[in-house]
Amino acid sequence: MPSRIAPERVAELFAIERERFADSHPVSRQMHEEAAASMLSGVPMNWMTRWPGDFPVFISEAKGADIVCVDGHQYADLCLGDTGAMTGHSPPATTAAVQRQLDHGITTMLPSEAGTRASRELARRFGVPLWQFTLTATDANRFSIRLARQITGRHKILVHNWCYHGSVDETFATLVDGEVKPRFGSIGPPVPVSETTRIAEVNDLEGLERELANGDVACVLVEPALTNIGIVLPEPGYHDELRRITREHDVLLIIDETHTFCCGPGGYTGAHGLEPDLVTIGKPIAGGVPAGAYGMSDAVAERVLEQTIWDAADVGGIGGTLAGNLLSLTAIATTLEEVLTDEAFNRMIELGERFENGVADVIREFDLPWTVTRLGCRAEYMFSPTPPRNGSEAAAAFDHDLDALLHLYMLNRGVLMTPFHMMALMSPATTASHVDRHTEALAEAAADLTAGS
Numbered sequence: 001m002p003s004r005i006a007p008e009r010v011a012e013l014f015a016i017e018r019e020r021f022a023d024s025h026p027v028s029r030q031m032h033e034e035a036a037a038s039m040l041s042g043v044p045m046n047w048m049t050r051w052p053g054d055f056p057v058f059i060s061e062a063k064g065a066d067i068v069c070v071d072g073h074q075y076a077d078l079c080l081g082d083t084g085a086m087t088g089h090s091p092p093a094t095t096a097a098v099q100r101q102l103d104h105g106i107t108t109m110l111p112s113e114a115g116t117r118a119s120r121e122l123a124r125r126f127g128v129p130l131w132q133f134t135l136t137a138t139d140a141n142r143f144s145i146r147l148a149r150q151i152t153g154r155h156k157i158l159v160h161n162w163c164y165h166g167s168v169d170e171t172f173a174t175l176v177d178g179e180v181k182p183r184f185g186s187i188g189p190p191v192p193v194s195e196t197t198r199i200a201e202v203n204d205l206e207g208l209e210r211e212l213a214n215g216d217v218a219c220v221l222v223e224p225a226l227t228n229i230g231i232v233l234p235e236p237g238y239h240d241e242l243r244r245i246t247r248e249h250d251v252l253l254i255i256d257e258t259h260t261f262c263c264g265p266g267g268y269t270g271a272h273g274l275e276p277d278l279v280t281i282g283k284p285i286a287g288g289v290p291a292g293a294y295g296m297s298d299a300v301a302e303r304v305l306e307q308t309i310w311d312a313a314d315v316g317g318i319g320g321t322l323a324g325n326l327l328s329l330t331a332i333a334t335t336l337e338e339v340l341t342d343e344a345f346n347r348m349i350e351l352g353e354r355f356e357n358g359v360a361d362v363i364r365e366f367d368l369p370w371t372v373t374r375l376g377c378r379a380e381y382m383f384s385p386t387p388p389r390n391g392s393e394a395a396a397a398f399d400h401d402l403d404a405l406l407h408l409y410m411l412n413r414g415v416l417m418t419p420f421h422m423m424a425l426m427s428p429a430t431t432a433s434h435v436d437r438h439t440e441a442l443a444e445a446a447a448d449l450t451a452g453s
Contacts, residue, residue, distance in 0.1 A: 005402060005449050005450070007401065009449060009451075010401050010402050010405050010449070011401070013405055013409070013448055013449065014401070014404065014405045014408065017405065017408045017409050017412055018052075018053060018054065018408065020412050021052075021053045021054075021408055021411060021412055022053070022054055024071065024073070024412070025053075025055075025057060025069070025071045025073075026071065027058070027069075027070045027071045028055060028056065028057050028058045028069060028070055028071055029054070029055050031058045031070060032055040032056060032058065033055075042055075043056060050419055050420065051407070051419055052404045052405075052407045052408040052411070053408055053411070057069045057411065058070045062077070062085070062089035062090070063089050063090055064088045064089060064090075064427075064429035065077050065078075065080070065088050065089075065427050065429040065430040065431070065434050066089075067089070067416060073414065074414060075411070075414050075415060075416040076414060076415050076416065076433075076434040076437045076438065077089070077416045077434075078355075078415060078416060078417055078418070078424035078425060078426075078430075078434065078435075078438060079416045079417055079418045079419065079424075079425070080425045080427055081283075081288065082283075082418055082419070083258065083259055083261070083262070083283045083284055083425060084283045084284060084288060085284070085288050085427065086261070086262065086283070086284035086340070086377075086425055086427055087284055087287045087288065087335055087339045087340060087427060087428060087429075088339075088427035088428055088429030088430070089288065089429075090287075090288070091287050091335065091339045091428070091429070093334055093335075093338035093339050094286070094287030094288075094289070094331055094334050094335045094338075094339055095287075097330050097331065097333075097334035098287075098289060098327060098330060098331055098334075100330075101114075101326055101327050101330040101331075102327070104326075105326050106325060106326055106327045107321075107322055107325035107326060107327065108325070108326060109321065111324075112326050112329060112330075114326065114329035114330040114332075114333045115133065115324060115329045115333075117329075117333035117337070118131075118133070118293070118329050118332040118333040118336065119131040119133075119293075119295075121333065121336040121337060122281075122285075122293055122295055122332075122336070123295065125265050125266035125267075125270055125336070126257070126266050126267065126269050126270060126279045126281075126295055127266070127269065127270065127275075128276065128277075128278065128279050128295035128296055128297050129295070129296075129297070129298055129301075130295060130296050130297075130298070130301045131293055131294065131295040131296075132293065132294055132295075132324075133291065133292070133293050133323055133324040133328065133329065133332075134282070134291070134292035134293065134294065134320065134323050134324075135290045135291060135292060135320060135322060135323055135328065136166060136282050136290065136291075136292045137165075137166050137256070137258040137280060137281060137282025137283060137292045138165070138166030138167045138168055138282070138292070139282075139292055139320065139323070140280035140281065140282055140292040140293060140294040141165045141166055141168045141171075141221060141254070141256060141280050141294075142168050143294060143317075143318045144219070144221070144254050144278045144280055144294045144296075145157055145168065145170065145218070145219060145221065145254075146317050146318055147278075147296075147300075147304055147318070148218040148219035148252045148254070148278075149218045149219075150304075150307055151252075151300070151303040151304060151306075151307055152218040152219070152250075152251075152252065153218075154215075154216050154217060154218040155196070155216060155218065156196060156197060156198055156214075156216045156217050156218065157170050157171075157196065157197055157198070157217060157218060157219050157220070157221055158197070158198040158199065158200060158208070158211055158212065158217050158219070158220045158221070158251075159171050159173065159197060159198075159199060159220075159221050159222065160199070160200065160201065160202045160222050160223070160226060160391060161174055161175050161199050161200070161201045161202070161390065161391040161392060162174060162226060162228075162229035162390075162391025162392065162394060162395055163221075163222065163223060163226065163228075163229075163391070164223065164226075164227065164228030164229070164259070165221060165223075165256050166258075166282075169189060169190055169193075169196070170193065170196040170197045171197070171221070172186040172189065172193060173193040173194075173197045173199055174199065174391075175199050175201075175392070179194070180193060180194040180197055180198065180199050181193070181194070198211040198212075198214070198217055199211070201390040201391060201392060202222075202225075202226055202232055202234060202238070202390050202391060203232075203234060203235045203238055203389055203390055204390065205238070205241050205242075205245065208220075208242065208245055209245055212245060212246070212249040212251055213249070215249070217249070217251050218251070218252065219251060219252040219253070219254050219277075219278075220242070220246050220251055220252070220253050220254065221254045221256060222242070222253075222254070222255060222256065223255075223256050223258075223259060223260055224239065224255055224257070224260050224267075224268035224269065224272070224274065225260055225268060225375055226390075226391055226394065227259040227260065227375070227378070227423075228259070228421075229391050229394045229395055229398075230373075230380060230382050230388060230394035230395075230397065230398070230421060230423075231373040231374075231375050231378070231379075231380045231382075231423070232373075232387075232388050232389070232390060232391060232393075232394050233373065233375065233387070235389075239272065239274055243274070243275055252277040252278065252300065253275075253276045253277050253278075254276060254277065254278040254279070254280060255267075255268070255269055255274060255276040255278070255279050255280070256279075256280045256281070257269060257279055257280065257281045258280065258281050258282050258283050258292075259283075259378070260375065260376075261281060261283075261284060261285075262348075262352075262375055262376040262377045262378040262425060263375060263376035264345050264349070264376060265340065265341070265342050265345050267279075267281070268375075268376075271376070276297075277296065277297050277299070277300050278294060278295065278296045278297070278300060279294065279295045279296075280292070280293070280294045281293055281294075284335075284340065285332050285335060285336065285340075286328055286331035286332045286335055287331050287334070287335040287339060288331075289327060289328055289331035289332075290328065291328040291329075291331060291332050293332070339428060340428070344428040345376075345377065347426075347428065348376075348377035348426040348427065348428065348430065349376055349377045349426075351377065351426040351430050351431075351432065351434075351435055352374050352376060352377040352378060352379050352424075352426050353374065354432060354435045354436075355374075355379045355424050355426070355435045355438065355439075356372050356373075356374040356379045358435065358436070358438070358439030358442070359372040359379070359381050359439065359442060360372050361439070362439065362442050362443050362446050363381070365443070365446070366443075366446040366447070366449075366450050367450075368446060368450075369383075369384070369385040370382060370383055370384065370385070371384060371385060371386060371387050373387050377425065377426040378423065378424070378425050378426075379423070379424055380421055380422055380423040380424070381422050382394070382397050382398075382422070383397055383398070383399045383402060383403075384396075384397035403420070403421070403422065405445075406422055406442075406445060407419065407422075409441065409444075409445045410438065410441055410442075410445075413437075413441040413444070414437060414441075415437055415438045415441050417438075424438065
């Protein structure tokens, strides 16, 4: 176990918290048992079973930065739909705009003024001028990869080790003894992932250059900082060199801002002046309404249009009947214009700093061999004494048993964390009291974990 906490103490506390959770959530237990008759595993998506405890919490209401479950417990929501609700739940401006649009059409397969508003705002924030819309960030990544292959004539992509780009087939890959292999748990890969993908560790410029030297990579698709394996920050100068090397090898650079949007109004790209060829994003941009988008430079757009087969544009593997629908576009435009504003991000980042400082204080007070890392208004503590430098180090630092205990411990004290990581995200509706509730619960957990040590 990569922490000094005794495994026996973790197991002892988990048994206590597991019983406490079951006793205090009888309605959720009953609803889960009833749901199993008509839903696989009793949940809408199978990964919802991964929440700690014998059954998931069933929700009755989500508003702002609070969630209420069917047993009547209120939670400070620091998960926020794993970024999907970074706006807070049901932000009033977005909700009002969506309600108005519901009376005037939901989907038509035709353009609208809302699309112009949304694309103009995305272009302003991320610095790439031309945009298209999808229903998910996964589709935005998938379509960008297809376009990159089409216009470069190359068939492989490169990603960071332990990356996350939604459910894109090519990205479920990892390095095993230097070879590209499917990620553990990858379901039904269509072809061996080594045929489609090359991998380099983040912050490994030598490995990046070595892989691109093969001459078969169409695009490098990266999160500007890793988030889903734990927050791993790029080292100073890494992105400058990443851009230089990709240009040197005539490889397109795609920046996935879906999680790193937490860095500010223009995500990591805007905050750090990156110069990608394409940008992809999804989750929070429509206030919780399903939506995604991808933008491209003028140079990429010109190459795309040169190779567009107009008579087959609807069956070429890019699109979707509901993509760019009126409702989603209205939600995007309003959310960007009125909810995730510059002022909102300033407050959110301040709260992220408050969370980071609170966790750091607990780590110092109890002499825990842990570290806390912040990325804008997102922060995470990991069970290693120093921040991981790459995805492999982040994966090695993960402690499944301790992570499960702390998630359940927080749930039992009214704090909802991002599943599978001790990660928190701030929204415009988050307050200092939400953050402080977590800090108090973490201090209580640390006292319990270190008692007698």
